[in-house]
Amino acid sequence: MAEARQVPEVAAPAVAQGNAAYAWPTHPTYMGTDVQRIDGPDKVTGRAKYSYDIQRPNMLYGRIVRSPHPRARVVAIDLTMARQAPGVKAALAVVEPNAILMFQGEEVAAVAAATEEQARDAARLVKVQYEVLPPLTSVEQAMSPDAPKVFPDGNVREGAAEETGDLAAGFKAAAHVVEQTYNTQVQTHVSLETHGCVCEWDGDKLTAWVSTQAVHGTREGFAQALKIPQANVRVITQYMGGGFGSKFAPDAQGIICANLAKQAGAPVHLMLDRKEEHLATGNRPSAYAKIRAGVSADGMLTAFDAQTWGTGGAGVGAGFPLPYIYQFPNRRRQHKDVYINAGGARAMRAPGHPQGCFITEVLMDELADLVKLDPVDFRMKNLPPDAPDARWRAYFPIAAKLFGWDKRHPTGDATPGPIKHGFGCSANRWGGGGRGSHAHCEILPDGGVIMRCGTQDIGTGTRTLVSIVTAETLGLPIDAVNTEIGDSLYPFSGGSGGSTTAASVTPAIRVTAVKALDALKAKVAPKLGVPPADLVASDGRLHARNDRAKGMTWKEACRTLGAEPIAVDGEWQPGLSASGTSGVQMAEVEVDTETGVSKVTRLVCVQDCGLIVDKLTAESQVIGGVLFGVNYALFEDRILDRNTGQMVNPNMEWYLIGGPSDVPEITAHLVDQPERGVIGLGEPPAVATAAAIANAIANATGVRLRSLPMTPDKVLAALEQQRAGGTR
Amino acid sequence: MAPKDETRSELDERSGVSRRFFLKTVGAGGVAASVIDGLQEALPHAQEAGTAAAPAAIGPGPVPITLNVNGQRLSLKVEPRTTLLDALRNHAGQTGNKRVCDRGSCGACTMIIDGRTRYACSTLAIEAQGHDIRSIEGLAKGTVLHPVQQAFAEADGMMCGFCTPGFVMSAVALLEKNPHPTVEEAKRALDGNICRCGTYVRVLEAALKTKGVARG
């Protein structure tokens, strides 16, 4: 069984010496300003073609038959009726008889037909005989001693204990001890464009338009699974409707689509529906932590002892960092991955971090209350030392000022009436950083500029960043650059995961554009009588550094090329990017203690990301990340029926995502760090939000929720318990 | 036709909580009932058809239909069960409006029919005949963006962009009725649309900043 594709945080050196010729400009024209998305007009008009929108001549529609059972043995698959159904051009079994299916939604068979309606009808005619087996439907059940042994190596995989310091001494030094259990839910990605692709064969060559975060990785995946050379595969992703970590490979549906297309001898369109998307394309694992933690009378953390577990579904791990950020000198942790019969986890926007952050930050507020310290003061005492990638000591005060933290009341809003207000805070970290991208630049005799890179824009604005850096380097307007990305025919660039795209791609573009410009300077220099090193490109001109008049327009310069364009390749180099980000968030909530409904009214996010390339799209990333966190905090939950193991809410009306009315006032305060180079920003802002909201709800109500999502029923239950005189 | 802004926003208004909460706290029956009410209200002729003599059977195979889309007559052959969204996307190459949930809960397919927003995924193509249908493809004039589209582009009211056509259509319908909405009115009008990337802040900003939308 596959491990979750966890995109590692890149461990690039925080500061690396680079070649000065490529250094970022010190007085940029575009970089760090608000630049509109270059593909904005295509997106707002519907002209942007996503994989879902690709239509090819004679294209068929594919449909997958999936297991309705969380655990079953396939007895027989009969495709006869499906093959005879109107419009059907291909049908295939995905698994052999006797195969054991391990989750609801696992692929069993597939068909392709002339219309989508015909494909759906035909899929219903595939006769699959199952022997239904008892499933593991919950973590509790899977861990109980009398659970059926479902997974070959056991339902539970226990990791080695991690231990630092002297735990007994740590607890001895503690004046107060908290002992509690915390947990977070399973969250699905809910990319609005579902997973899927259009596959078309030309002889033994495959072209696939895939909704993917990695055109090159997906090319490799197709080649491996189909046993064809990578050179025979072309993957195209011009536009994609969100992935959040779940789209790095062809996946089962991609290979099925390619096989259907081969069998039918026609292109096949196979995009999953919403239910399939929830069941089979990944999720963020749940997390549980039973913790004992100690704090000294003067507010120093002394000890941390945790047993943790969680499920990533059928055979996938559920790791997360713990404790998060704060320094417990003496600590122990023992983690277990628990397997159940549900769709497997995949990387999801900052894998592991929102879980570790929520658990640690809620615990931190509990400890702060015990020593009667303000949560910010308490955190400041226990943070690691300040470093370029660990700037919380600077950011907590900035956030506090922006937010008005000094108006925080102690835990429990004493205002009469059912509506209670509260403040909460938390911190986050992430890696980011980059490496490995390549690019190709052409300067054409008519003045045209093409910049090609085999990266992809997953909604973060990568296409725009490529144009910005190219235009900045060549001294041209942004719309003078033809940016071409999203195609595996273009130079290699890695998958868009781990917040590594900006820090991988922009240095490659910078290096390549500088090389192209140098080539042009070499051609033009003799004509101007200026040494190439004294030439600069700005405002659409190439001219002597100290004499603007001594130069020519960009077009004139390019005309000197004659018939032969400049064509250069370049790649990522150190010195233009770094890794490691930090941030702090503060939330204000309003809780109705009669209905249990919590509303987030305000959020302040202080976040760094190194050198900012496009301030406009960077802020959008931060806002979007924060809203991702609001959804995780209050709404989202993959609910499995505990008896049948069926997902109860595989749709968008019961699997909840906030709408426009749920949006708080958001302050996105980006800290620019030009000296560090580009780092990446997609994930960090999504990490700390849920924890800040949880702490704000506790501050408002005086009751602490230790379980996500913080739905009204949980708020009411906690208030009820408090009234009944239970523990806080 | 699937009602959109009418039922949803009335519900929101009444309860004073967001649609998401509403759905979470009220049983499915309540929502379904409202949807049916809206359908009958929206389609008086359908009601008549139901009470008059039984209509001639059509389908299940493809039947010819004529749609009036963005002022153009469009003749297609689709199965009677085909939704308006699928008819335009799969049979007419008009893929601007997106299919996301395919059951009336996300708004990506939002079109404007007879001046009101509708979920095209929950509207049958044959029932949309004789109605004035506007989709995302109909807004821009060549390369000149509609003022709402222009405002979205300027405010960065999009990230991956998959929800964007639906939001643009909802914003257009709002502004044609109410050129100067309050924040609350704009939120309510857009509450039938979901964005996973989290563009709401700037979508609202765009809707509130748009100038020069003629009353529809």
Ligand code: FES
């Ligand atoms: S696709 Fe129509 S509402 Fe979601």
Ligand code: FES
């Ligand atoms: S922009 Fe991606 S879903 Fe809205």
